[in-house]
Amino acid sequence: MTAAVPIAIQGVRKTFSTAGRPETTALESVDLTVGAGEFVSIVGASGCGKTTLLRVLAGLTAPSGGEVRIGDRVVAAPDRSVSLMFQSPTLLPWLRVVDNILLPLKLRGRIGAHERERAGQLLDQVGLADFGDRLPRELSGGMQQRVALCRALIAAPTVLLLDEPFGALDAMTRDQMNLDLHRLWASTSLTTVLITHSISEAVMLSQRVVVMSPRPGRIVDIVDVPLPAERHGELIDSPQFAETAARIRSHFARH
Numbered sequence: 181m182t183a184a185v186p187i188a189i190q191g192v193r194k195t196f197s198t199a200g201r202p203e204t205t206a207l208e209s210v211d212l213t214v215g216a217g218e219f220v221s222i223v224g225a226s227g228c229g230k231t232t233l234l235r236v237l238a239g240l241t242a243p244s245g246g247e248v249r250i251g252d253r254v255v256a257a258p259d260r261s262v263s264l265m266f267q268s269p270t271l272l273p274w275l276r277v278v279d280n281i282l283l284p285l286k287l288r289g290r291i292g293a294h295e296r297e298r299a300g301q302l303l304d305q306v307g308l309a310d311f312g313d314r315l316p317r318e319l320s321g322g323m324q325q326r327v328a329l330c331r332a333l334i335a336a337p338t339v340l341l342l343d344e345p346f347g348a349l350d351a352m353t354r355d356q357m358n359l360d361l362h363r364l365w366a367s368t369s370l371t372t373v374l375i376t377h378s379i380s381e382a383v384m385l386s387q388r389v390v391v392m393s394p395r396p397g398r399i400v401d402i403v404d405v406p407l408p409a410e411r412h413g414e415l416i417d418s419p420q421f422a423e424t425a426a427r428i429r430s431h432f433a434r435h
């Protein structure tokens with residue numbers, strides 16, 4: 181297993197300038213440390229800068245001020261140790277499932293028996309052991325997202341960034357995917373940051389939940405989740421779950 185790495189976000193600001201329009205401040209003085217191997221979720225109103233922050237962490241968007249460090253590295257460009265997953269699975273329709281999963285490795289060089297075996301293990305872990313030879317169109321939306329998760333993990337990243345990965349799925353599939361994701365995360369040393377609009381998803385999956393203010397996005401609260409390490413569906417009925425969700429929800433109450 182690769183060693184876990186922390187993420188340190190220091191004084192990150194991001195402004196966007198578009199000709200003819202006033203400047204938009206998407207992020208203002210964001211400071212956050214995500215521990216090595218920790219699972220943190222970020223919640224906040226639409227447009228508060230969550231995706232912008234994730235893109236800064238991934239090295240896809242340069243901050244206007246401040247810096248992000250992943251381990252010892254100051255983030256300045258995308259890096260293969262950081263994997264991103266979005267709401268849409270974006271599988272290549274003409275490639276079989278296993279080849280979609282292996283794509284990030286194929287782009288970097290040869291694929292051997294070891295890599296194929298690893299793809300098989302990942303498929304097994306997400307309950308798709310028998311689907312490696314299928315084409316994406318033969319899979320449901322939830323199954324395609326599982327494949328996208330395998331693809332995000334094939335290159336053994338140290339950081340996993342998830343932007344509403346299950347937002348397009350029905351509620352039951354989403355709950356199941358969340359528990360699968362949590363199990364996968366718990367079996368690795370992945371430092372994970374999840375963006376979600378769902379407070380219960382954030383509480384169910386994370387060790388801490390970061391609450392952002394409406395634009396310009398700032399961190400207004402960081403909530404520890406006092407749930408056992410092993411997560412399961414019934415925890416949603418526990419008082420700890422309800423109290424944690426209520427504290428987060430209080431930031432979104434209209435006055």
Ligand SMILES: Nc1ncnc2c1ncn2[C@@H]1O[C@H](COP(=O)(O)OP(=O)(O)OP(=O)(O)O)[C@@H](O)[C@H]1O
Nearest residue numbers: 196198204206225226227228229230231232233395
């Ligand atoms: N490339 C860009 N150019 C100009 N403005 C941008 C750009 N990207 C984002 N913004 C602006 O920055 C702000 C934050 O956007 P962002 O997508 O990060 O929000 P979000 O919290 O992820 O929203 P949602 O929850 O709706 O996905 C918005 O006002 C958006 O219009």
